[in-house]
Amino acid sequence: MTQQPLNAALRGAVDLSGLANKRPDAGGAAAGAPGAGGGGGSTGGMVVEVADAQAFSSLVSASVRYPVIIALYSASQPGTRTPVDELATAVRAQGGKIQLGAVDIDRVPEVAQAFAQLGQQVAQQGQLPPGTQVTTVAFLQGQPMPLPPLPDAEAATQLVDELLKVAVANGIAGRVPDPGADEGAQDDAEGEGAEEAPLSPELQQAYDAIEAGDYAGAVTAYESALAKNPADEEARLGLGQVKLLQRTEGLDATAVRADAAADPSNLTLAAQVADLDVLGGHVEDAFSRLVDLVRTTSGDERNAVREHLVGLFDIVGASDPRVKKARTALMSALY
Numbered sequence: 001m002t003q004q005p006l007n008a009a010l011r012g013a014v015d016l017s018g019l020a021n022k023r024p025d026a027g028g029a030a031a032g033a034p035g036a037g038g039g040g041g042s043t044g045g046m047v048v049e050v051a052d053a054q055a056f057s058s059l060v061s062a063s064v065r066y067p068v069i070i071a072l073y074s075a076s077q078p079g080t081r082t083p084v085d086e087l088a089t090a091v092r093a094q095g096g097k098i099q100l101g102a103v104d105i106d107r108v109p110e111v112a113q114a115f116a117q118l119g120q121q122v123a124q125q126g127q128l129p130p131g132t133q134v135t136t137v138a139f140l141q142g143q144p145m146p147l148p149p150l151p152d153a154e155a156a157t158q159l160v161d162e163l164l165k166v167a168v169a170n171g172i173a174g175r176v177p178d179p180g181a182d183e184g185a186q187d188d189a190e191g192e193g194a195e196e197a198p199l200s201p202e203l204q205q206a207y208d209a210i211e212a213g214d215y216a217g218a219v220t221a222y223e224s225a226l227a228k229n230p231a232d233e234e235a236r237l238g239l240g241q242v243k244l245l246q247r248t249e250g251l252d253a254t255a256v257r258a259d260a261a262a263d264p265s266n267l268t269l270a271a272q273v274a275d276l277d278v279l280g281g282h283v284e285d286a287f288s289r290l291v292d293l294v295r296t297t298s299g300d301e302r303n304a305v306r307e308h309l310v311g312l313f314d315i316v317g318a319s320d321p322r323v324k325k326a327r328t329a330l331m332s333a334l335y
Helices: 016-021 053-062 078-092 109-124 153-169 185-191 201-211 215-228 233-248 253-262 267-279 283-296 299-316 321-334
Strands: 047-050 068-073 099-104 136-140 143-146
Touching: 047 053, 047 078, 053 068, 053 099, 053 109, 068 078, 068 109, 078 099, 078 153, 109 143, 136 153, 153 233, 201 215, 201 233, 215 233, 233 267, 233 299, 253 267, 267 283, 267 299, 283 299, 283 321, 299 321
Parallel strands: 047 099, 068 099
Antiparallel strands: 068 136, 136 143
């Protein structure tokens, strides 16, 4: 399985696993923490309070099954909790597809120290402006992905949506155990309706197959779900994402890009590069490449390129501004 979107530049940059070796502090149970998730080591709720380094390690380990976001705040500075709460709302809306861990740095300073080290290293790599304070990090398969500051609730929602796309593209599509079961009393008002409806057997089969790396099995399960309910949007999007994984599995990205550069009229190579770009998060590059091909082709070739591009639109999502922009460009190229 390709690992393009897992931010390979960060792999191994900061060893956060060392936190797992620290014993929980005495009295470190989460019961007294705001928004507590019901215990320092629990990963049983969609939003949990991280009471110690051991709980932090548990969340990072859980990111092999589903995406995890860990966000810092300071109880002594109430304003720092607002972005965390906005993320919590966005996470709960996903009904167990993603988990958020909130860390009070006054209680668990070692996590803040690890995030500071991560910020320094990614700044040195040119991925963040110097001096940027890293307060929110996503984890996929244990790998850290520093996230930008979130100015408002809409940005939090968009960030969660994008992270889920990257996770599914990497076959990380598990569910948080017992979503919502451990939420604190303060979550009751906004928690109504956030509980996830039971998955259909076909969708559960698809998620299980993705986790096992069985993309063919996932395709079959999604197609079965669509045969039963053609309006199943989750199955339709999942099918497109899994087919993208199938198309890119085993590709040598460096070789494909070199071959495509040497033969820019080769439609197969162009489509493969576009697939790799979408998988790696370079969505605009993928769209531009295929729109340019639509302009220079005709007949069946043009239609094949157009269909491939429209399929990528579906994977990225119709509401994404990059899709809207590319659709306009496609219309211009066609007519």
